[in-house]
């Protein structure tokens with residue numbers, strides 16, 4: 001029998017339970033239970049869920065639904081330990097220090113890495129400042145605590161695996177973490193992490209909305225299980241990982257994971273075509289008074305914005321490879337239109353301040369670099385500007401969540417005499433384009449055009 005290995009996951013959100021936990025469950029179903037999951041959270045916002053999961057011994061039902069409406073129910077059995085939260089993250093530290101833990105994976109959202117557009121650690125962020133002083137608000141503070149203990153207990157190597165939607169997610173996380181350790185003057189830990197850990201890049205994909213009460217009702221009706229922690233997602237699933245695990249890994253290929261030398265083509269397609277387009281639809285849908293991604297995608301004008309952005313600006317900016325990008329676009333738009341996935345514009349609109357620089361600005365820059373005015377891509381930041389303006393006016397229909405949002409700074413931006421100019425001149429969002437007059441002119445024209453569209457669509461005048 002193979003030695004028991006633990007995959008510790010930090011970030012007890014819905015996505016981990018619909019994606020990574022499903023793959024490990026598939027291996028267990030095949031008779032290989034040599035790898036199981038220990039699940040915990042950096043922050044106190046998953047306490048209820050962790051308690052409910054613990055009461056079910058980590059088991060829960062996953063409901064998946066296809067674009068045709070076929071629903072499937074699977075009991076996920078890979079989470080074998082639920083790590084209780086406390087302010088010292090003691091259970092995460094104990095589990096993460098143990099040699100049996102060979103992979104520490106995480107999903108802490110796009111905003112959870114605190115990187116500038118130049119991909120440097122943003123030490124100005126309040127959470128980072130707090131963690132540099134020894135608190136635990138971020139993944140970096142948590143890993144520092146966990147890995148220090150691991151080093152003290154023998155220092156067995158471990159893979160640090162980023163499963164968030166971030167371009168070059170392994171590399172960017174690693175650079176952020178090592179910069180954090182340097183700033184914190186953790187010299188010995190810095191040297192140990194450099195030698196004894198790896199951070200493969202990954203591309204993860206499965207649309208996983210926040211579960212609503214009706215998921216539990218359908219689970220009960222279909223399976224009889226009174227599940228207090230069900231999760232639901234689309235039937236589509238994909239995981240591409242660079243095969244660089246320093247302390248071994250599950251036989252993920254047997255569950256359908258693609259293990260590759262470089263995830264670059266997949267992540268470029270995913271981030272620029274799927275994620276950026278998703279946000280475009282969420283911001284536009286919200287401005288048009290719609291609540292869900294599927295209904296927003298089926299709105300012809302919004303679908304056209306998304307289609308034009310991918311077709312006119314993204315595809316010509318990417319190096320042709322083995323992926324059929326036009327087909328990828330069409331599949332993605334079909335997935336977003338799935339009427340059985342009630343994914344909210346609220347969820348997908350989140351974290352725009354990280355998504356614009358990470359997912360959209362590279363396409364804007366690439367277009368200018370090849371002498372093409374990015375008219376279709378400018379629609380995305382222009383929509384986000386109008387969306388943020390609604391936020392500043394207190395007129396969004398829901399709470400906007402953004403990991404890097406500093407409300408006072410944003411409010412000041414919209415109180416300035418020319419908010420659009422201040423927004424477009426923001427280097428953190430637009431890098432070198434922040435100083436380019438032609439980009440400012442393009443944004444002005446695009447915002448004016450979209451204001452007209454919003455007014456026509458909603459029949460309501462917009463207040464500037």
Ligand SMILES: NC(=O)c1ccc[n+]([C@@H]2O[C@H](COP(=O)([O-])OP(=O)(O)OC[C@H]3O[C@@H](n4cnc5c(N)ncnc54)[C@H](O)[C@@H]3O)[C@@H](O)[C@H]2O)c1
Nearest residue numbers: 011012013014015042107108109110112138164165207208
């Ligand atoms: N939901 C999806 O469709 C999906 C698909 C692919 C990838 N992802 C990735 O997974 C992430 C999480 O998605 P989810 O659906 O699980 O979201 P969720 O809202 O259910 O969970 C978010 C998790 O991140 C943690 N978190 C948030 N900000 C943090 C911070 N600054 N520091 C530490 N922890 C923090 C929360 O405590 C929680 O555990 C996404 O942001 C994305 O990068 C999600």
Ligand SMILES: OC[C@@H](O)C(O)[C@H](O)CO
Nearest residue numbers: 204205206207208275278
């Ligand atoms: O664009 C929002 C993401 O959470 C998205 O649902 C996911 O990346 C799909 O895999």
